[in-house]
Amino acid sequence: xxxxxxxxxxxxxxxxxxxxxxxxxxxxxxxxxxxxxxxxxxxxxxxxxxxxxxxxxxxxxxxxxxxxxxxxxxxxxxxxxxxxxxxxxxxxxxxxxxxxxxx
Amino acid sequence: xxxxxxxxxxxxxxxxxxxxxxxxxxxxxxxxxxxxxxxxxxxxxxxxxxxxxxxxxxxxxxxxxxxxxxxxxxxxxxxxxxxxxxxxxxxxxxxxxxxxxxx
DNA sequence: TCGGTTGGTTAGTCATAGCTTGCGTTAGTC
DNA sequence: GACTAACGCAAGCTATGACTAACCAACCGA
Numbered sequence: 001x002x003x004x005x006x007x008x009x010x011x012x013x014x015x016x017x018x019x020x021x022x023x024x025x026x027x028x029x030x031x032x033x034x035x036x037x038x039x040x041x042x043x044x045x046x047x048x049x050x051x052x053x054x055x056x057x058x059x060x061x062x063x064x065x066x067x068x069x070x071x072x073x074x075x076x077x078x079x080x081x082x083x084x085x086x087x088x089x090x091x092x093x094x095x096x097x098x099x100x101x102x103x
Numbered sequence: 104x105x106x107x108x109x110x111x112x113x114x115x116x117x118x119x120x121x122x123x124x125x126x127x128x129x130x131x132x133x134x135x136x137x138x139x140x141x142x143x144x145x146x147x148x149x150x151x152x153x154x155x156x157x158x159x160x161x162x163x164x165x166x167x168x169x170x171x172x173x174x175x176x177x178x179x180x181x182x183x184x185x186x187x188x189x190x191x192x193x194x195x196x197x198x199x200x201x202x203x204x205x206x
Numbered sequence: 207t208c209g210g211t212t213g214g215t216t217a218g219t220c221a222t223a224g225c226t227t228g229c230g231t232t233a234g235t236c
Numbered sequence: 237g238a239c240t241a242a243c244g245c246a247a248g249c250t251a252t253g254a255c256t257a258a259c260c261a262a263c264c265g266a
Binding site: 133134144149152167168 | 240241242243244245
């Protein structure tokens with residue numbers, strides 16, 4: 001869906017974040033990922049389904065294997081989100097510094 | 104702790120994200136936040152504790168109220184994290200485009 | 207054709223954490 | 237000194253979701 005909220009929900013989970021980080025280095029198959037993680041292939045597969053459903057990763061079949069890769073565009077959306085977020089917080093910080101108190 | 108992983112764990116939660124977004128506009132007290140959210144003051148307070156423990160928000164006492172504000176530095180860390188993340192994924196994407204297959 | 211590999215699916219378990227309720231505390235106000 | 241408003245804390249409930257185990261399907265090589 002490439003919606004920032006859904007993307008953040010998905011990548012907010014620690015294990016999923018590790019998976020995406022690993023895929024950002026280079027694309028990999030399910031069993032490759034499971035080898036480095038303390039969870040079963042099934043769990044990895046389920047995480048990948050979540051990541052795929054929000055558009056964070058893409059997959060392509062290569063024989064019996066399935067190669068998963070990060071979609072840079074999805075990361076760009078998250079990047080833009082925090083960019084704007086950070087800018088706003090800076091402005092609010094500056095405002096708060098001027099007006100010692102209000103309300 | 105201003106550690107990217109802890110920050111992302113904290114901001115990965117939907118309600119907490121809303122709270123931080125609201126605080127990024129301008130600092131607010133617990134009851135102010137609770138007014139706009141479908142949860143109790145207590146729940147908001149608990150979320151703020153989590154956010155505070157990872158350094159995403161700061162608080163200062165003003166009489167009986169407690170004014171919470173976003174720490175722009177924490178958002179900067181997250182921003183930098185996804186910035187690097189995105190860059191890496193772009194590189195991986197370019198690599199994958201060159202080498203059609205490997206392993 | 208058959209065994210081995212890979213991976214998606216489903217059912218079911220279990221722990222985590224988000225939330226509410228109730229109480230105690232502190233700081234302003236009359 | 238009482239009264240109230242604003243929070244934090246602790247206990248307990250509950251639902252969500254992360255995970256495993258078992259099964260099935262597809263593809264490949266001998």
